[in-house]
Amino acid sequence: MKKYIAESLGTFAMVFCGCGAMTINEITGGAITHPGVAITWGLIVMAMIYSFGDISGAHFNPAVSVAFAYAKKFSWKEVPKYIIAQGIGAFLACLLLWFLFPESATLGSTIPAEGFQAYKAFVFELILTFFLMIVIINVSTGCKEIGTMAAIAIGGVILLEAMFAGPITKASMNPIRSLAPAVVSGNYQDLWLYLTAPFIGAVLAIYTCRLVKDDDCCNDNC
Numbered sequence: 138m139k140k141y142i143a144e145s146l147g148t149f150a151m152v153f154c155g156c157g158a159m160t161i162n163e164i165t166g167g168a169i170t171h172p173g174v175a176i177t178w179g180l181i182v183m184a185m186i187y188s189f190g191d192i193s194g195a196h197f198n199p200a201v202s203v204a205f206a207y208a209k210k211f212s213w214k215e216v217p218k219y220i221i222a223q224g225i226g227a228f229l230a231c232l233l234l235w236f237l238f239p240e241s242a243t244l245g246s247t248i249p250a251e252g253f254q255a256y257k258a259f260v261f262e263l264i265l266t267f268f269l270m271i272v273i274i275n276v277s278t279g280c281k282e283i284g285t286m287a288a289i290a291i292g293g294v295i296l297l298e299a300m301f302a303g304p305i306t307k308a309s310m311n312p313i314r315s316l317a318p319a320v321v322s323g324n325y326q327d328l329w330l331y332l333t334a335p336f337i338g339a340v341l342a343i344y345t346c347r348l349v350k351d352d353d354c355c356n357d358n359c
Contacts, residue, residue: 148226156245179296204339266338
């Protein structure tokens with residue numbers, strides 16, 4: 138149970154701080170600023186990898202769990218359990234944000250920028266997750282994301298992508314991170330793209346890894 142609890146706690150912290158930064162930025166009229174939100178996402182992911190990477194692998198993302206399983210770095214039978222654990226953490230975080238900030242209209246929901254078509258947002262999120270998973274698969278050891286290199290690299294790429302893509306799609310790259318605030322706040326518009334694009338992008342990253350690296354680079358069973 139320790140690894141499932143670690144996934145729940147890590148996802149809870151990630152969503153609470155990341156979506157919390159977006160929520161506070163919303164209700165204060167931009168006090169945190171967009172760069173502040175991006176930095177928050179990067180730092181909390183980095184901190185949670187340091188905290189739980191050696192326990193659960195610090196996935197905190199259903200798309201990452203599926204991609205690790207596709208790469209044979211993670212057992213498929215563990216995937217549903219990890220997704221449930223991640224979902225528990227994400228929903229608890231959003232419910233707490235709703236309790237703390239009921240005046241927020243979005244609670245950090247991922248909604249494409251006004252005028253930006255959903256199909257373009259789908260492609261954007263797919264590419265963002267592709268880049269994220271490329272980094273994750275290359276700094277992970279087996280199914281584990283541990284050590285200074287992994288934490289800084291993964292937190293850094295999340296900060297980078299949130300910085301430049303946040304104003305357009307909110308840079309989700311994580312189905313459960315999008316689903317939880319959408320359900321709790323009632324913002325379901327274009328939710329489908331945030332529930333599909335990350336999975337496709339993450340699996341494409343594994344396929345690309347196999348094309349450009351040694352045959353066993355993405356086939357290391359845990």
